Amino acid sequence: MDIMADLAIPDWPQGAVPDPSDRRMIIALARVLVIHKRMEAASRLLDSVLPDLMADKDFLKSAMAVMLDAGNAAKAAAILRPLTSRPDPIDSDLIIAHAAAAYQIGHRKAAWHLTRRACEAVPIHLTAKEPGQLMLIGVLNQTPLWIENIVTPAEMHFSVNTPARLASRHNDQYRFLSIFPEAQSALNALANAPRPNLILNNWVNAELLLTPRALQSISDFADRLGLPVLNHPRKAAETTRQKNAARLGGIPNLKIPRLIRFAHQSKTREQSVRLVSEAIGFPVIIRGPFSQKGLGAEKIDSPEDLSRHLANLPDAQLYAIEYVDNAVAPGAYRKIRAAVIGEEIFISHVHFGPRWNVHRERDPEKLREFDLDRSLADHAARMISAPDETLGRPAIAALHEIRRRIPLDFYGIDFDILPDGRVLFFEANAVMNISLSDRAGLQETRAAMRAAVRALFLQTAGIKAH
Structure with a gap:
């Protein structure tokens, strides 16, 4: 029985301004109502208190998030519009909320402009300082095209690719300073920020870098910082599918479609x-x-x-x-990802799927449909733990030659192995996600990957390892 389904929720008493504990209770209750699909009740509860609490920015931001979850983005946008149109300095969280509301009601042009304003308001983001951190790593991040949901400044900055994983899961080892190089306010903001030891470029989509003015603008910004740069934009721009296919031609034991x-x-x-x-x-x-x-x-x-x-x-x-058909079993396809970290190569993961366009299948029942005896999963685990033995020396040699020819420092190679032992190349770039976190059965490999990342960062920053 769902006790919330028929529970009557009265309006807040008119004229009685909620105190701080009341405000927390109202937001919590509104969230519960949304969870139980009582969207109208949640919105009505918030409507009854918002006129008295418009000056409470924390309450307002929480209320807007609930409104969006309740499908009331139009009302949220109407509330936020006058607040984000004022000439005086505006809380960046309100701009972010308005951008999300505009996106959700289909006002793409307004959402784009509000997203640009949010990025100008928060052009950098510094993660928390912790006692065991080795260094400060600057990350050049691409501004989002649109803010689709209400996010924190940290989520706005660290949203895609390997650097986002590093910032969220390895801040105990490294502190991160995200920078939006497109933001005109970025350089002024950096003047008051601590200086990084190195830059990890996350502006790495080669095709986007080659759009008009992007490569010169982002590269010039990176050079202006006067710091060593991993995955420099000029190098990342060289990794389109077309350029990689030409660059990797002639490698023994490598099939390039x-x-x-x-x-x-x-x-x-x-x-x-x-x-x-x-x-x-x-x-x-x-x-x-x-x-x-x-x-x-x-x-x-x-x-x-x-x-x-x-x-x-x-x-x-x-x-x-x-198209090269390479099913590893009836109705089963495989994608292997190698992580290139400096001069080292690791097999990061092996994924299976029912279609040629493989993405990680998380449903164990669906995985069992084409791996009844777990032979595929067991072989995949051996690929990760003992790649030289399972992939074979010719394939490993091909992967290392790919590493030597791709002009990046920290990136991924997606591939498979053909029945004759050759590497079937899919793509190589720094846009891929590479996880360094422990998973069952992968602890030894992931520990070695983290050690390689540490060595790469220390070497690039010119810091001697202890």
Whole structure:
């Protein structure tokens, strides 16, 4: 029985201003009402007290978060609009809340401008100081396109890729200073911040870096800091799929699927179909250049299917990539990720999925559907703990040659192993997530990875290891 379902929630008594403990209770009750799907009751409760508490910024921010959770983004935006339109300095959390509300009601232009304002208001973020930290690491982070949900400044700064994981899980070893290089206020903010020992660049999407003015702007900002930089923007810009395919050609025991990049236009659709048919053939993978994690990637089986697929896409740059079927068992596909940390390579994880576009399957029941005897999982565990033995020396040599040719310091390589032992290359870049945290069965590998990261950071910063 759900006691909250029929519980009557009265309005707050008119004229009685809630004291601090009452305010905490009201927010907690409103959150419980939302959890129990009583959105209208939660909104009405907040409406009954908000007129008396508009000056309490902490209460207001909490109330706006509840309103968004209750599906009342339009009301939240109406409340916040006059508060974020004032000429005097505005609390950044209110700008963030307004940006999220605008996004959720579909006002994309307003959400974009509010997101830019939020980034200008908080152009840097310094994580907490802890006694065991070895150094301060500056991180160049990309400003979000939109703030989609109410977040803290820390979440706004550290939201994607490996540096976000480092900041959230390894702040006991390293302190982090996030910097938005696009923010005009960033350099002034840095003047009052502690100076990092090194910079870890997280502006690493090569395709985005190669958009007009981005590479020069971000690279110049990094150079202006006068610090050693890991994954420098100029190096990250060299890791597009197209450039990697050319760079890695000729490596023994490495299969690089053929690819082309073409400009899709509706008026030349049939020419694009002929180009892909002649240069790559079918099946073929069609994907945009900017997305990651396989988003928008489709396997196309025939020229007719390609023509229909392109007819549903806007004019844009696209990749056509040779599809190499490499199922490891009936209905089971595999993706192996290697973490390159300085000059060392580790197998970070091995994921399986029912489709060629593999993402980690977290449902154990679905995993058992194609791994009934756990032979795939057991072999994957051996790949991580003993890669030289399980992958074979030729594959390991190919991975090290990839490492030597890719101009980055700390990044990932996604690949698989073909039946003949060759490496089937998928991609290599610094956009990938690389976890250093312990997991069952991976403790020894993850400890070695953390030691390699520590050595890389110390060497880059010019600090002698103790």
